[in-house]
Amino acid sequence: MSTTRAPSPTYASSVYERLRADILDGALLPGHRLPIKLLMERYGVGQTPLREALNRLSADGLVAAEDQRGFAVPGISVTELEELTRTRCWLEERALRESMAHATPAWEEALLVAGHRLNRAPRGLDGDAEAQAQWEARHREFHDLLVSNCRSRWLVGFCQQLTDRHQRYRRLAARRAFPHRDVQAEHQAILDAVLARDADKAVALLTAHYTKTAGIILQDAAIFTAPPSG
Numbered sequence: 138m139s140t141t142r143a144p145s146p147t148y149a150s151s152v153y154e155r156l157r158a159d160i161l162d163g164a165l166l167p168g169h170r171l172p173i174k175l176l177m178e179r180y181g182v183g184q185t186p187l188r189e190a191l192n193r194l195s196a197d198g199l200v201a202a203e204d205q206r207g208f209a210v211p212g213i214s215v216t217e218l219e220e221l222t223r224t225r226c227w228l229e230e231r232a233l234r235e236s237m238a239h240a241t242p243a244w245e246e247a248l249l250v251a252g253h254r255l256n257r258a259p260r261g262l263d264g265d266a267e268a269q270a271q272w273e274a275r276h277r278e279f280h281d282l283l284v285s286n287c288r289s290r291w292l293v294g295f296c297q298q299l300t301d302r303h304q305r306y307r308r309l310a311a312r313r314a315f316p317h318r319d320v321q322a323e324h325q326a327i328l329d330a331v332l333a334r335d336a337d338k339a340v341a342l343l344t345a346h347y348t349k350t351a352g353i354i355l356q357d358a359a360i361f362t363a364p365p366s367g
Contacts, residue, residue: 152182153190160199160210161301162273163308171200171208198302215361218306222351225299226344232284232292233343237336244286245332251279252328256321273308279324283331283343307350309360318353 156176159165176187191208194200201211236244255275259268277300284296323346330339354360 152180152186153193155180156190156194157197157199157301160194161304161308163305165210167210167213167305167309169210171210173207197298213306213309213361215355218303218351218354221299221303221306222347225296225303226347228292228296228299229284229343229347230340232287232289232296233331233340234336235288235292236284236286237331237334237339239286239288240334241286244282248279248282248328248331251275251282252324255279255324260320279328283327303347303350306354306360310354310357318349323349 156165165171171191173184173187176182176191177184180187191200192202195202195208198211201209203209255272255278258272258275259265260272280300281293281297284293287293323342327339327342327346330342
């Protein structure tokens with residue numbers, strides 16, 4: 138009788154989360170090849186949970202599975218960024234309008250708290266990795282909450298997938314392109330419009346927020362020309 142045990146779901150999920158974070162944060166760059174043996178050493182994991190994590194990330198669109206060549210971090214392009222931004226604006230407009238149409242005191246209170254936490258979190262663009270990670274978590278929490286009350290888990294799921302793919306671009310450009318942008322004021326304006334129940338204004342501000350982000354990233358040509366590593 139074999140004594141070999143399959144990896145627990147918790148262990149496999151941990152590998153998935155660590156890989157996902159490194160891809161979204163830019164620690165694993167676009168075009169970076171993902172050799173199984175090197176990843177096993179990097180994350181201190183066995184082949185089975187690692188392959189499970191890579192297959193899940195492939196289904197999410199965050200890893201490319203290539204026939205006979207293994208896995209790689211998907212590349213980036215101007216065309217994809219423009220398409221991601223347009224689609225994200227379309228979907229989040231509907232999600233935000235629906236969330237506001239079904240607004241509850243609990244949802245509005247959660248947004249207030251999330252906005253307050255985001256405003257208090259230091260951006261960490263000076264190289265403070267801990268501060269940057271905290272800001273990113275608060276930022277994601279705020280934007281996820283904006284669309285979370287739309288009463289459609291499918292719509293929320295699609296919005297989150299687009300946010301993940303867009304985050305790769307934003308994190309690659311953040312240190313060089315974003316230091317002088319007043320994102321705090323932009324987030325506060327969106328929050329104020331939502332709490333005032335002005336859906337048209339809230340949507341316009343959110344769309345402008347994403348469009349401005351894309352415009353800044355597109356000005357940073359270096360992220361589209363950097364050679365892949367690995």
